[in-house]
Amino acid sequence: MIESSIGVFDSGIGGLTVVHELFEQLPNERIVYFGDTARVPYGSKSVEIIRRYASEDTELLLQYNPSLIVVACNTVSAVALDVVKATAGNIPVMGMIGPACLEAVATTTNGRIGIIGTQATVTSKAYDNGINAVALGKNIRTFSQACPLLVPLAEEGWQDHRATTLIVEAYLSPLKKAEVDTLILGCTHYPVLSTVIGNYMGPDVTLINSGAVAARNIKGYTTNTTNLSAEHLFLVSDVPSKFQSVGERFLGYKLPLTKQVIFKEAWVVV
């Protein structure tokens, strides 16, 4: 019998920041993670391509009997959550957008919420629409900014470099001028840069880590019992070496040995 698990996927390595939170919140759950490292990044690509990849990624996870699928990628959550749900059938699916919108609306006192994410996430307006849907009577304005360079900076590990500070300033200055008091980190790579982002925005701006907020909400979704005997499984579509070496910076835990899957008509494990 295959033990059930929480299936988690991302375009690459950023989703490990969500797995970090799952480890903290649900230490007895088995995690099956897939990072599409052969086709990363998604956030600079088209909606059409992201939707195709999202469907294929979901089909891969379905092979592992998940009791829940977590879309640990804001870009997929923003433009392809319906595709994941349609592919997953009766299995519940959790994205990154909804929980962060609720948290942001509950957090803001001046009604001005900033959103940063990939080009695809920002263009989709998924956060703006999600915030408006849960704002109820509150008078909320959203201000969003695509930050294409933050993902490569996080992967390069340049959290403390002066260039990172300048790039963060360039991207965030319109949001600072807009006097947002709440900023959604709408990409699972960004928590790695939260210190430099927080320093620039100042102590009066609350940062919302979309992955962490989503992970805290998962307790209400999963029906799984403890699985202490089960081992976590980490899969990637490129060879695992880089993921293995960079992954622990994102996971914050020792990363188990990662396996490779390749896409050829259908996904097969190498």
Add this chain to the structure above:
Amino acid sequence: MIESSIGVFDSGIGGLTVVHELFEQLPNERIVYFGDTARVPYGSKSVEIIRRYASEDTELLLQYNPSLIVVACNTVSAVALDVVKATAGNIPVMGMIGPACLEAVATTTNGRIGIIGTQATVTSKAYDNGINAVALGKNIRTFSQACPLLVPLAEEGWQDHRATTLIVEAYLSPLKKAEVDTLILGCTHYPVLSTVIGNYMGPDVTLINSGAVAARNIKGYTTNTTNLSAEHLFLVSDVPSKFQSVGERFLGYKLPLTKQVIFKEAWVVV
């Protein structure tokens, strides 16, 4: 009858800097270009994945009856030129590495050559080995540096941003300290950043544009006659809109309407 053409491929948009040179050098040749924008970038991925993609990309170009295939991607040229040649059969294949190595050896007076490129290109040591192979009696030392952030900076169009200057300084300072007098721009994205690179390295360092050098060498390879009636063809694997809008910065000419191809068991034109 299908008219012959020069087939050119790259992981994405950078190869358009090579097409720019082909337009200049061979204005009567028909170009069929493929940019693999659905799977870009290649340079941060594994050799195994790059070799698989290189084979698939070559097969696509073979459908267009090329008289020559130009690998307008330093990463593929560095780690998969043998794969392209094996796939192309009798059709001649030109990569980016060899011509730039010859040019660099002919240019240097102090025998110290710098190389910048993607992680995959630098790790392969293709330039170091190529330079040593053509150095003959000359006493040459090579100094190489992977520059992962330069591709996203070039695509973001931040040629003049202070952050770009800082990042260029961080990457190039070891090469400047090594007192190279010749620097190979070993990635077809980098010519877009040649001003900031040149300003940092100083007027005594000659920059070698690998794509331009390769394009100047093509006259000796192609046997094609003039094809003034033929239209150029630009193909990408993601939807064309971003390529279409950013492409002219790399091409330096008006970009004809680009078409999309998708990968599904085999490549088919949409």
